[in-house]
Amino acid sequence: MSTQSIDVAIIGTGVIGAAWATGFLTAGHRVTTFDPAEGAEEQLREQVTNCVEDAGSGSAASILDNLTFAPSLSEAVAGADFVQENGPERLEVKQPMLAEIDAAAPKAAIIASSTSGFSPSQLNAQATKAPGRIVVGHPFNPAHLVPLVEVVPSPDTPAEVVDRALTVYEAIGKKPILVRAELPGHVANRLQAAMWQEAYSLVDRGVVSVADIDTAISYGPGLRWAILGPLAQQSLSGGSGGMRHVLDHLGPPQEVWMHDLRQVHLGEDLKEKLISGVDEELQGRDPAVLSKQRDNMLLELIALKRKYGELP
Ligand SMILES: NC(=O)c1ccc[n+]([C@@H]2O[C@H](COP(=O)([O-])OP(=O)(O)OC[C@H]3O[C@@H](n4cnc5c(N)ncnc54)[C@H](O)[C@@H]3O)[C@@H](O)[C@H]2O)c1
The missing domain is CATH 1.10.1040.10 (N-(1-d-carboxylethyl)-l-norvaline Dehydrogenase; domain 2)
Known part of the structure; x- marks a missing residue:
């Protein structure tokens, strides 16, 4: 997977999802999103526009051409090289959501969760296809501005997946760190x-x-x-x-x-x-x-x- 123009899926487009969408779009990637909330697409477009203006990173109009809103989660992730999950911080929501992403995403795709508190092992408990590619990619608010991302693999995560996740984040201007143990609250x-x-x-x-x-x-x-x-x-x-x-x-x-x-x-x-x-x-x-x-x-x-x- 090249870090030039990859296909990114953003699942959950609230505060953090919108910030990630802005980061990936600004770096020139194609972004497909899904969020079941009423009016989510309009809200996302508005939030991305605000984030781009805040960050002073050019015109939102041109990057919004690379943003697609999919009708379902499985369609959003079907062609993804990299998935960033930003659903509600509840394990009973995140576990089935990550299992659905794992089932629908291409096998080589990395699945990163923005979770503030759960470990990758907790998150991948219901995934069966390639649970080791589920990692934490935890950003910091305001996430369209703050460079830090904490990358937390599970013990099953291949080293190659960790390296790729770090590379993807670096390529969009983030400053990732590798967290070598699953601890509450990361680092x-x-x-x-x-x-x-x-x-x-x-x-x-x-x-x-x-x-x-x-x-x-x-x-x-x-x-x-x-x-x-x-x-x-x-x-x-x-x-x-x-x-x-x-x-x-x-x-x-x-x-x-x-x-x-x-x-x-x-x-x-x-x-x-x-x-x-x-x-x-x-x-x-x-x-x-x-x-x-x-x-x-x-x-x-x-x-x-x-x-x-x-x-x-
Ligand atoms: N807000 C922060 O400061 C912050 C910082 C770092 C990480 N995080 C983490 O980011 C994640 C998202 O937090 P947020 O603040 O953006 O929350 P939020 O409430 O703004 O957004 C959550 C979004 O998930 C959507 N959603 C609900 N069910 C869904 C489903 N089944 N599929 C797809 N989307 C669904 C909701 O409609 C909503 O738009 C959480 O895991 C949180 O811990 C938050």
Whole structure:
């Protein structure tokens, strides 16, 4: 399979499906979609147009010529080289959907699920034709802008399928990582969960306000993490001694902090503190305006990474 102009099937065309359709169409691929919801085709065309405009990636009109809406799931995947599944995050929906995709798609097609939480082994439980080609390809919202995709194979996935999935994502300008074990939340959401846990705990204990948690990250380490990531960034703190020096010098106190971190239970009291804290922090700012501003700043950040050679 060449990565030039492949046939891609997008199953489920909600928020994430529309973002994937935009990415594959913008890269010049033919995209066939299916979604059983009333009015799904019009909504998808509108969402793709919005995503293209947001991303500043040319005219939507020309790429929409390569978009087809199929009357059924099996017709959508029948000629696919690559299927991206984006149905509701419910196992009782995803398992039969993936079994149907597996039955109807050409045997060589890769089937990737956008699932935020399920493992490929859970997803392929009802597939029989080639269950090993079902992998997770988990994007990050706003998925038409954020480059990360987590690729999670099952133990049955051939190495060639993993390589092809990574290549397909790279070829549409994504930044895929390979996750070598099936874990709840994959990797990036586990890292976020580790931080949320401590943030929630610090708020619960009254150590700091919700607003100050956000300031601590978005005006501090968060600024650096978007540029280098927490580990490469940490190595810079060691000067010419690099990571070895940081770990020898600051590793012992860091271990004390790590062992002091708390587990939290998201009970009603804590939820109330977090909700009222965010309300106070945002003071009625319109979430739609905030999202738009976040997306605009993200675009500039991504352009900056491109300018410095950190993205193709
Ligand atoms: N929203 C996020 O932030 C996010 C981020 C990463 C991954 N994901 C994952 O992406 C997937 C989709 O999430 P979303 O936010 O786009 O949800 P969504 O509700 O916006 O879209 C789901 C779509 O699936 C369609 N659908 C329902 N049954 C179907 C069927 N049998 N066949 C085909 N389509 C069907 C629905 O009509 C709907 O359009 C989920 O697995 C979710 O975990 C979501």
